[in-house]
Amino acid sequence: MENLKSELHIVGICGSLRKESFNRGLLRAFEQQLPDKIKFTEADISELPFFSEEREQNLPETVLKLKELVESADALIVSTPEYNLSYTAVLKNALEWLSRSSLQRPLAGKPVVVMGAASVQVGVSLSHLRDVMYALNMKLINRPIIQVGNAREKFDEKGNLIDSGVKELLGNLKDELINALK
Ligand SMILES: Cc1cc2nc3c(=O)[nH]c(=O)nc-3n(C[C@H](O)[C@H](O)[C@H](O)COP(=O)(O)O)c2cc1C
Structure with missing residues (x-):
């Protein structure tokens, strides 16, 4: 925890809108590993309208809220x-909004x-997602x-993680992420 900013903020994005989603459970299990010093917020992408260039003329409130949240993040974690x-259409839609210069491209350079x-x-979906993140010039943490x-x-x-092996991996991920943000 040495050399960490006084408060780090990590924003989670879940690619599923299902209430008891396993992926939301995975994000929750990751959040449980974080030290108190690190704030975690899950973004709400459920009410975003479908992206259209015409809608950029008058940016919807839900889009502006997401943009601000992403801007406030030191890093993102997407499940x-x-x-x-x-990967899912709801997630792709969120990435399309966040990729735009009308929102000042808040994903560019983001860990x-x-x-x-x-x-x-999930291997194929994550490969597709990594390709898009490359296009968005995001800083992928790969391990x-x-x-x-x-x-x-x-x-x-209820979507709660019960697998000890995956919990251990999430602990390693938390360490990698904290190191990357130093
Ligand atoms: C439209 C649709 C397509 C799916 N395609 C796949 C697939 O290609 N591979 C797979 O492993 N599971 C597939 N599934 C099953 C999902 O992986 C499963 O429903 C998962 O629990 C969804 O994640 P969640 O629990 O976070 O909502 C599909 C489910 C839906 C609804």
Whole structure:
């Protein structure tokens, strides 16, 4: 914890809108590992309208709120399920808004971690997501890789993580992220 800014802020984005989402559970389990000194906020992307260049003329309130939250973040952590061998449309929509010069491109240069949980596997979706983050010039923190397949065996019915191996990986991720922000 030496050399850390007095308060770091990490913003989580969940690629699923499901209330008891495994991915929201993964973000929650990550948050539980953070020291008190680090603030964590989950962004709400559920009410964002679909991106359209016409809508940029009069930016919606939900978009402005998300932009401000992302700007306030020292780092982002994104957790997404795999939908049809890619990541989800709600997440893509949020990234499209946040990629725009009308919002001063708040993702550019931002440190980011990606992870995910899905019924079978999440590897392909996370590869797609990393490609888009490369296009957005985000600063990917690549290790440890957290890809939770067979999610039904690793979370309870409320979406709480119950797998000790994944919990340990999240602890390593927390350390890597803190080191990257020093
Ligand atoms: C439209 C759709 C497509 C899906 N495609 C995949 C897939 O390609 N691979 C996979 O492992 N699971 C797939 N699933 C299952 C999801 O991984 C599963 O529902 C997961 O729990 C969703 O994440 P969440 O719990 O965070 O909502 C799909 C689910 C939906 C609704």
